[in-house]
Each structure stands twice: as structure tokens, then as C-alpha cells.
Amino acid sequence: MVKTYRHESLLGFFKGMSFPIASIAVVNSVLFGIYSNTLLALTATSHQERRAQPPSYTHIFIAGCTGGFLQAYFLAPFDLIKVRLQNQTEPRAKPGSPPPRYRGPVHCATSIFQEEGPRGLFRGAWALTLRDTPTMGIYFITYECLCHQSTPEGQNPSSATVLVAGGFAGITSWVTATPLDVIKSRMQMAGLNQRAHRGVLDCIVSSARQEGLGVFFRGLTINSARAFPVNAVTFLSYEYLLHLWQ
Numbered sequence: 001m002v003k004t005y006r007h008e009s010l011l012g013f014f015k016g017m018s019f020p021i022a023s024i025a026v027v028n029s030v031l032f033g034i035y036s037n038t039l040l041a042l043t044a045t046s047h048q049e050r051r052a053q054p055p056s057y058t059h060i061f062i063a064g065c066t067g068g069f070l071q072a073y074f075l076a077p078f079d080l081i082k083v084r085l086q087n088q089t090e091p092r093a094k095p096g097s098p099p100p101r102y103r104g105p106v107h108c109a110t111s112i113f114q115e116e117g118p119r120g121l122f123r124g125a126w127a128l129t130l131r132d133t134p135t136m137g138i139y140f141i142t143y144e145c146l147c148h149q150s151t152p153e154g155q156n157p158s159s160a161t162v163l164v165a166g167g168f169a170g171i172t173s174w175v176t177a178t179p180l181d182v183i184k185s186r187m188q189m190a191g192l193n194q195r196a197h198r199g200v201l202d203c204i205v206s207s208a209r210q211e212g213l214g215v216f217f218r219g220l221t222i223n224s225a226r227a228f229p230v231n232a233v234t235f236l237s238y239e240y241l242l243h244l245w246q
């Protein structure tokens with residue numbers, strides 16, 4: 001934090017933020033929409049009936065994995081742009097100095113499209129899919145399990161329960177996702193560094209060889225600290241909005 005602040009001032013912390021904001025609504029509606037509809041297809045109970053007839057954890061896991069798998073393709077280009085912009089750590093442009101490689105998210109997207117082709121925008125998408133498919137299953141299982149444990153039979157969980165269960169769901173899911181998150185980000189950056197990996201496995205092996213196993217836990221603390229508030233609010237909004245519209 002100190003380095004980022006010294007080097008890039010407060011603005012450095014908000015690098016690559018406009019695109020995630022634009023994408024979060026789309027990505028979360030795909031994720032929660034597919035999760036809920038897969039659960040409906042598997043159990044034939046709607047969201048309102050789910051408290052009285054709770055679905056099995058196997059069904060929750062399958063629905064979460066399906067949601068995670070499909071949202072990864074919507075997330076991939078936005079996530080790539082975020083990673084590329086966040087890794088651009090030159091100090092803010094002084095007069096006369098060369099402009100940064102990417103001037104902003106739209107410029108970043110068009111540059112990747114021109115330099116790396118349309119498929120370039122999906123660089124790292126496979127690693128992202130591998131990261132999100134099982135960990136989104138874990139995400140929803142943790143949430144439902146914690147809500148179930150702290151709510152009397154047949155009742156809706158309280159707001160406090162939703163916040164805490166959502167927060168822990170985010171942490172559990174991020175802890176399990178971190179090793180593949182590291183690989184995903186490296187593959188997304190590889191297109192830029194001309195240091196292309198031959199695939200996910202090649203990236204895993206070469207990262208472990210060069211930097212040891214600790215590399216797979218890089219960012220774990222900050223990811224978990226961020227995950228609690230973000231996912232507490234995500235689940236509270238989800239429950240609240242469904243309740244409002246039913």
C-alpha cells in the first residue's frame with residue numbers, strides 16, 4: 001500500500017475500476033441467474049419455496065459450479081482488462097514522458113483486439129473457468145450451509161446471518177481459488193510480456209519451479225480481506241431484491 005501510494009498516489013488504488021463496475025452487474029446477474037435457475041431445474045422448487053424445502057448440498061454445488069462455469073466467459077474480457085491496467089505501474093504521466101501503454105479500459109480493449117486478435121480478449125479464460133467452476137460451488141455451499149445452521153427450520157435468515165454467511169462464503173471461495181487466480185493472472189499478462197506459456201499446466205509447473213510453492217498463495221490475505229465485505233453485501237442485495245420482487 002505504501003509503495004503504491006508513494007509511486008502513484010491515491011489514484012493508484014483505483015486503477016482499472018471503471019470496467020469492473022460496468023461488468024459486475026452483468027457478471028453477477030449471469031452467475032446468480034444461472035445458479036437459481038439450475039437449482040429450479042434440479043429441485044423443482046422456486047426461490048420462495050426453498051426455505052421450506054431446502055435443496056440438497058449436491059444440488060447446490062452443481063448449480064453453483066454451473067453458474068461459475070458460464071459466468072467465467074462473461075467475466076474473462078473484463079477481468080483481462082482489469083489485470084492489464086492494474087499491472088501498469090508507471091508513475092502518473094509527467095509532461096514530456098511517454099504515454100502509458102494503455103490509456104484506459106477502452107483503449108486497452110481495442111489495443112488487445114488489434115495486437116492480439118479477438119481471441120486475445122479471452123486470454124486466460126480457460127484458467128478463469130478452472131478457477132471459478134469448483135470455487136463457485138464452494139461459494140454457494142458455504143453460504144447455504146451457514147444460513148441453514150443459524151436459522152430456525154423453515155424461516156428466512158436474518159440480515160445479520162446473510163451478511164456473515166455471505167462474507168464467509170466469499171473468504172472460503174477465494175482461499176480455494178487463489179492458486180488458480182495466480183496462474184490466471186500470469187497467463188493474462190503473458191500476452192504482453194511475450195512470455196507465452198504453453199498452457200495452464202505449463203504455467204503452473206514453471207511458476208512453481210521458479211518461485212516455489214508459496215507463489216500459489218500470493219494475494220491470499222488481501223483477497224480474503226476484500227472478500228468478506230464484498231460478498232456480505234452481494235448476498236444481502238441478492239436476498240433483499242428477490243424478497244422485494246416476489
Ligand SMILES: C[N+](C)(C)CCCC[C@H](N)C(=O)O
Pocket residue numbers: 131132135136139170173174175177227230231
Ligand atoms: C470464485 N471466486 C473465488 C473467484 C469468486 C467468488 C466471489 C465472487 C465475488 N464477485 C467477488 O468478487 O468476491
